Amino acid sequence: MRFFPACVCLAFIPFVYTTVSLWSAVAAQNTLLDVNFDQHATAGTYTKSQLDADFNTPPWENGVEEGRISIVTGDEAHGGRGASLAVSYPAGKFGTKATGGQWKAFLGETVEEAYLSYRIKFKNGFDFVRGGKIPGLAAGSAPTGNRTADGTNGWTTRMMWRTPFKGISGWPQQLQGQAISYASYFRSGPNSDGQPDKIYWVDADNDRKTLDSGRWYRIIQRVKLNTPKMPDGVLQIWLDDELVHEQTNIVYRTVAGLKIDQMYFSTFFGGGSSWQTSKDETIYFDDFKVSKGDPRVKTPPDLPTADDDIEVQNSEDETETVLDAEILKLPCLVLGRKAPAVYPAQPEEPEGPGTHLSKNRKGQMSDNGETRPSVISPIQL
């Protein structure tokens, strides 16, 4: 039996140590936020101290101190093990003060590109009513509500579930929510009002994606900031690894200092009073990750450059009245796939009782890149 001299073995130690340290450092730098709740072994009300430990001490919050956020374990948790977060939306309520929860989880550093990944499950039998918000990446003051994104003060890329035509007599009633991007940024194409763009997620056939209750989904969102003032910012969204939204012409910012600095945890029913819950509802969340590289790829990304600090303004409340009629007709420069579906404004009144929309109601892209709303074609029953 041969033995290496002790000096040879010792010579490998620094190499192995250095290699492990390097990869650990790369992994650590790649991950900006990682919250799976599994360290919370006991089910019950989610506390402010747990929130602070998990989400880097958010400067304000809605829902935690009101007891609407809790930890669930066992079968209720994602994968049937560990723990997950459960958010409640009491019956007959809407808005940020009475439903769901909100806080800003600031990242350890600011970056030009990031992925947000999380699991979400609408409790079995969930009544989607008209719609509500779900979390997304954000920057700066994360302007929402009546505050516009001006290219310097921030932006948000929250998402929503929506139920078009809900409650409108004579229009198809839907039990499932449909998902949309609800991103608020300075400009996308000709839209420069700084208000949220509302664009439905679609599959490869350009059909809208619907969300079922009673099952877990994984949502991944990628934001790549634009060159300041240039329309080359990217927003992509995957639902269970299916690309359902892609924009490549966003102007998130006009100044280089405005970078990705937070995940905006934001979930509530609303809009206004017609969006209120019909009964007590619950949405489960788990596995929040923000990373510089695609969490589905196991190779380390390029390391970042140093970033500037951003002054952050906080908003403790948000009351938004969002109408289906606000759904924009956005032209989007789309690479490698069909354009996201865009829709004409919903009329205030339906064509009349007993009418349904034909499937070809989707917006279409004209030759010059402008959105050309399709003709609404009621089908008489």
Ligand SMILES: [Ca+2]
């Ligand atoms: Ca978990």
